[in-house]
Amino acid sequence: MFGYWLWIALIGGLLLRHTDISKITSHSRRKLALLIPITCLIIYLSLFQNARQSTIVYRDTERTTLELEDNDTLTDIIPITKMNSSKMYQNLICPKPTVYVGRQYISRLRSNVQMKYVEADNPDVGQGGWHKPDWCNPKRRLAIIIPYRNREKQLIYLLKHLHPILQRQHLDYVIFVAEQNGTETFNKGMIMNIAFKEALNLMSFDCIVFHDVDMIPEDDRIPYCCSDSDKPQHLSVAVNEFGYKLPYGALIGGVFQIPTKDFLKVNGYSNMYWGWGSEDDDMYYRLSKSKLKLTRPPAEIARYTMLYHIKGKRTRRYALRLGA
DSSP: OHHHHHHHHHHHHHHHHTSOGGGOOHHHHHHHHHHHHHHHHHHHHHHHHHHHHHHHHTGGGTOOOOOOOTTOOGGGOOOGGGGSOGGGGTTOBOOOOOOOOOBOOOOSSOOOOOHHHHHHHOTTOBTTTEEOOSSSBOSSEEEEEEEESSOHHHHHHHHHHHHHHHHHTTOEEEEEEEEOOSSSOOOHHHHHHHHHHHHHHHOOOSEEEEEOTTEEESBTTSOOSOOTTOOOEEOOOEEGGGTTSOSOTTOOOSEEEEEHHHHHHTTSSOSOOOSBSSHHHHHHHHHHHTTOOOBOOOTTTSEEEEOOOOOOOBOOOOOOOTTO
């Protein structure tokens, strides 16, 4: 566009150079006086438009704050670069997120959400709970495993909050819901081990997040992405049920992230715990025995609301079983 108007300006200058100015009538001079500023204005607008378009392409990497309009929803917060052709970003590594909502209030009384509304709010999530940004390539792939039984309302409420957070963090992820059939006593460790093996049968994953169905994240800054330090992470550090304080140092239940290679190294969870509890404490001792250091994000960020439910019969604690 700029080149087009530049040629017009050059041709006009040449014509004026070879024209006898004294022969130009007053009427022609008035026309010329109008033509020159109009031409300059058009050239300026074309330059401004080109500069604006080039700024939009890179605007996502410059944004550091978030401003919500009255009619905006959390699902409206998507990278601006997504509006451009995905072919331009085939080799672009996803940058670290810069736009966050921050801490949110989670209501324990309004957990009755229908799945159709969750699906409508997350149109970019594919069949089977899979999502990958179409404008960049994440460095790692994440599997989220949710052990589940007869808690449909809580599952839908978790998905309502979890999907937008994972997408805002530019993650390549798949959510697996592992349900134990029948009426036998629940074995959470075995369910998570089975889901892990089935997930790896579908595709490779760099790390796994084991996520209780009743743990709702309060902050989208919780680092669900695979840790750069490549170490296991306990994510649910501060839970409302415990006054947002860690009850004891060996606790890694609730939401736990671990690299795939480390989960294989400790031989997964124990299959020997039937009923509620203890399989998570057992995993802590497996990590310690394998000399794997556990990390935790800051408590002011890693906050969760535990939805109310009736707990099953608690299992008694057993010794460490690395081979179970």
